[in-house]
Amino acid sequence: MADTDLDLEGYVIKLIEEFASDDTWGDKNNANWQNVVDALKAKFVRACASGEILSTTTAFEIELPTEGDAFVFRFANFHSASAGSNLALQFSTDGGLTYKNGASDYFYTAETFSSVPTTNDTGGAASSIFIGSMSHAATDAVSGEVTIYTEAGRYPSLNGHSAGRISLSGNYLGSYKVAGAAANFSGRVTHIRVFSVTASQLGGGKWALYPSPGI
Numbered sequence: 001m002a003d004t005d006l007d008l009e010g011y012v013i014k015l016i017e018e019f020a021s022d023d024t025w026g027d028k029n030n031a032n033w034q035n036v037v038d039a040l041k042a043k044f045v046r047a048c049a050s051g052e053i054l055s056t057t058t059a060f061e062i063e064l065p066t067e068g069d070a071f072v073f074r075f076a077n078f079h080s081a082s083a084g085s086n087l088a089l090q091f092s093t094d095g096g097l098t099y100k101n102g103a104s105d106y107f108y109t110a111e112t113f114s115s116v117p118t119t120n121d122t123g124g125a126a127s128s129i130f131i132g133s134m135s136h137a138a139t140d141a142v143s144g145e146v147t148i149y150t151e152a153g154r155y156p157s158l159n160g161h162s163a164g165r166i167s168l169s170g171n172y173l174g175s176y177k178v179a180g181a182a183a184n185f186s187g188r189v190t191h192i193r194v195f196s197v198t199a200s201q202l203g204g205g206k207w208a209l210y211p212s213p214g215i
Contacts (some may be wrong), residue, residue, distance in 0.1 A: 024090040025093055025194060028213075029164050042184075048210060050207065051207055054204075055099025058196060060194060061092075061191050061193050062209055063096065064148075064189055064190060064192065068211045071147070071209055071211060072146070072158075073147075073148060074144075075145070075207045076143040076206045077142075077204065077205050078205030079202075079205065080201065081203035083198065085196045086196070087131050087197075088194075089193060091192060092190055093188060095191065096191035100185060101127045102184075106126045107125055107182055108130070109123035109178075110123060110130065112177075129158055131162060131176075134196070141204075143162065146160025147160055147212055152188040153186060155186050158178060158180075158182060194207070
């Protein structure tokens with residue numbers, strides 16, 4: 001094995017798929033077997049892209065793979081450079097040349113859960129999709145993940161959650177949940193832009209984009 005250039009994870013996934021479709025082993029194409037295949041694939045899935053914010057920046061862009069209709073964006077320990085800010089994203093359908101930022105380009109419903117506990121509902125039209133609230137302190141960083149659904153000729157959508165010691169409207173909140181968000185335009189998403197909504201820049205954090213297993 002030492003003198004080969006074998007992609008072990010890809011090889012294991014190939015074996016799993018072959019086993020699931022091999023009739024000599026019985027009916028492996030039923031729902032139960034598909035659940036097993038999806039679970040095993042998930043353990044071997046590799047990130048499409050990943051990165052870390054090492055210096056202050058207002059935004060960064062991620063190119064989505066051309067294959068697949070669903071992707072998971074995970075972020076860890078994001079915080080703003082100075083004042084508190086909201087973490088948001090926007091979609092591009094033209095290869096990253098432009099990003100949709102009209103006042104009603106996105107619609108969403110969301111919930112915030114405080115440590116009190118109190119639940120606050122919000123939603124409506126927006127120029128971006130809010131996925132978290134950031135403090136300027138690294139110790140108050142926010143982490144979470146969102147799933148992006150996109151397919152040619154259809155309206156892109158998103159759901160997900162984030163959590164951390166975050167402040168919103170004067171309350172410290174335990175978590176933020178995007179119950180549902182959809183773009184007010186059709187087309188396959190080619191890129192996403194992640195950014196700080198206010199003038200404050202992103203001060204740090206790690207991120208990764210994964211294909212969603214089973215889609």
